[in-house]
Amino acid sequence: MVAPALAAAAMAGCGGGVGDRDAPRDVAPLKGLDPQRFVGVAVQGGLLADHGYAQLVGSVFDAVTPENELKWDVTEPERGKFEFAKADGIVDFAREHGMRVRGHTLVWHNQNPQWLTHGSFSRTQLIAIMRDHIRAVMAHYKGRIGEWDVVNEAVDDTGKLRDTPWLRGIGPEYIPMAFRFAHEADPSAKLFYNDYGTERTGPKADGVYGLVQSLLAAKAPLDGVGFQTHVDAKPPPDYEATLRKFAALGVDVELTEVDVRVPDGSGAAALRAQAEQYARLVAGCRAVARCRGIVVWGLDDKDSWVPAAYRGFGDATLFDADLKPKPAYDAVRKALMGG
Ligand code: XIL
Secondary structure, eight states: OOOHHHHHHHHTTOOOOOOOOOOOTTOOOOTTSSTTOEEEEEEOGGGGGSHHHHHHHHHHOSEEEESSTTSHHHHOSBTTBOOOHHHHHHHHHHHHTTOEEEEEEEEOSSSOOHHHHSOOOOHHHHHHHHHHHHHHHHHHTTTTOOEEEEEEOOBOTTSSBOOOHHHHHHOTTHHHHHHHHHHHHOTTSEEEEEESSOSSSSHHHHHHHHHHHHHHHTTOOOOEEEEOOEEOSSOOTTHHHHHHHHHTTTOEEEEEEEEEOEETTOOHHHHHHHHHHHHHHHHHHHTSTTEEEEEESSSBTTSOSHHHHSTTEEOOSSBOTTSOBOHHHHHHHHHHTTO
């Protein structure tokens, strides 16, 4: 696993020029194929100026997640000064196209502004900072963003609570506190804990499971668990059983950031293996009644974070760089229709 912090640093501020691509006209949509589940895509606001990109996002999917625009460094670049223009662009696009929005994310250790990471705040101050941020962001989107990743990646790869400024500054209570602040800010929003590497058995999934159990025991207002699902083409061990085990705690589960990376320079066989993996991920979600949605992390291979985050890998999404659907696209369609 490549450290997400490095990836974030590598990609921060990048974006390049927005091209203007043509999307193929005959792409059969994914939305509505499974009436029980939404199918979403992570969107970069700047790319909505690319007609082909915007057309595919708006016609194929029924949900969007702003890929970076709701992260703290964008929404509160200076203490108490909130900036919503970038995320508003995506949320407006979603409304115009009848799409739902996942809010990502309120409390995380990455993509935070300098003032927050380099300030020396007391515990009381940090709690107030977290509360004010959650309140301001959620109040702005009340009624327009139906669900939020309130806390992201709070568990490390060994299953312990991750050593973050939040844990150091507030203590483990920062997590239930964040959920309570979020519930106060928008009582009708669905509140998620979101993490990676949880879609398979192992110490990470055990750690997240324990955290979710303790949140529920403490009556924290937690509605769901997001499984990021950044994977390669190998079947994740006990994937469906893991989703089921979390759902049995009485929470919804969603695949929130799916991508399936393949080694650079691989050919048709790798794209078939990728398609099978996508189909497996969709089928596993469909097999679990409380698995309510699937979001792909990036529309197409040109705009995916994978090449920057996982050296030597790429081509992880459903569309190629020319916006043509890949074998994985048809596999997802078929899987959504039942097999
Ligand atoms: C990634 C974005 O895709 C990149 O554009 C950005 O540079 C770094 O963050 N887990 C998460 C997401 O929860 O927010 C990350 O998104 C990918 C890993």
